Amino acid sequence: MKIGIVCYPTFGGSGVLASELGLSLAKEHEVHFISYACPVRLQAHNDRVIFHKVDVPPYPLFEYSPYTLALTSKIIDVMEHHRLDIIHVHYAIPHATSAYLAKKALHGKVKIVTTLHGTDVYLLGLNPSYKSIVEFSMENSDSLIAVSEFLKKETLEKFSITRPIAVIPNFVNPEKYKRTGRGKEKIICHISNFRPLKRVADVVQIFGMIVKERDCRLYLVGEGPTRHPAQKLVEKLGLEEKVCFRGNVGDVSKILGKSNLFLLPSQQESFGLAALEAMSSEVPVVATRVGGLPEVIRHGKDGYLAKVGDLDTMAEHCLKILTNEGLAKKMGREARMRVLEKFATEKVVPRYVSLYQKTLVS
Known part of the structure; x- marks a missing residue:
């Protein structure tokens, strides 16, 4: 054709x-x-x-x-x-x-x-x-x-x-999006176009709660209208040394391959392609229970879902994954199997x- x-x-x-x-x-x-x-x-x-x-x-x-x-x-x-x-x-x-x-x-x-x-x-x-x-x-x-x-x-x-x-x-292509070497430092990742619907400020605030309990780093990948307010919030919370704004990245597979957790607290998502790329990379996803996300992420099996704006619950879910290596690996494996079976x-x-x-x- x-x-x-x-x-x-x-x-x-x-x-x-x-x-x-x-x-x-x-x-x-x-x-x-x-x-x-x-x-x-x-x-x-x-x-x-x-x-x-x-x-x-x-x-x-x-x-x-x-x-x-x-x-x-x-x-x-x-x-x-x-x-x-x-x-x-x-x-x-x-x-x-x-x-x-x-x-x-x-x-x-x-x-x-x-x-x-x-x-x-x-x-x-x-x-x-x-x-x-x-x-x-x-x-x-x-x-x-x-x-x-x-x-x-x-x-x-x-x-x-x-x-x-x-x-x-x-x-997604599972051969491209797969787990690579991960260091001792835990990495939380968020990828989006930084529009208001993505609620990037929630990502920063949730990370602020997590970092008080567990040493980790946040990668924010993308560009858009809410990037500047997010940077201001990072400064206000004193997180400059722990948050890295990566801008637009053509190939995000390397970043996801070494990440430990993907965070997506969106107001709305028709599907959540970035979450799927994370799952293929054996990265558990903590997201909101909106739109098409429940069709992709199975709560408690390959990630966690919460209500929009429930930052405390999302932070708890993140800490559960980051502090339990066995749970994190199990969820990561389940996430990749989900992709291989249905979304490859x-x-x-x-x-x-x-x-x-x-x-x-x-």
Whole structure:
């Protein structure tokens, strides 16, 4: 098959999943990425993965450059020149709309698959400025995918669509994300885009409670609007010597491989790809019982779940893992087995291929 993938090229979950999916598909199929920049995890040297840059020329008339139209034109161009079979768009806004416009311009010569990732549904998608067109674009996709049962339920409850939604979870490569050498110092890790929903301040406060009882270090990986307030909180709590802001990291597998605990106290998570990468690395996860996280983490078996904002309970769970080596190893092994059985690349990618094939003959 010839497959086009449209995604945001950022460090967020939708861009990461799209990149990893494309690289896996490229082993047997021709894959074309379309975006305004090369996705961060894309391997430029892979000759079966072709990147097409969307240029948005500035024009004095526009206060905001019309990216949706520029993306549409690029999709049309790639479709015409490379005879794509499938356009798989990740994140509904504005990718599904651009794909629909391109399909109409080419008289329906390509099939559209749209993967919903979360905030494109329950945050941006519900904004009155976007809801009608997001709903229309989802309904007019040839196939719809949600990354969790939670997200499927949310979509059906909040939007008037009749299009069936398939659930295909996120996945990781267990050969890449695995346990490596760990030193004597315990490392707690958090990876996110530092948006308010991620509650990075909670990570810092929980760590402040933990470090009073157990010597350890906190790695904060990522960039975003709440990084500066988090740094201020670290200074206020006197934790500068114990907290390391790592910024955006292209390959987080090495950091996770030597971590002892992953902390994810989010307000909402449609799935939690970073948690899955940690689990594959035999790192127990302490997270909130929200969204799709309970579909990934089994409380008391490969991690712990708590209510949003219950920092005391999350700190207790963390200390239980950090102070009991036997429990930590058992949970780590269970976490990796969970990934191998249900969320490994070879388990999930064939489900995408199967859906593509069914979409093409529908």
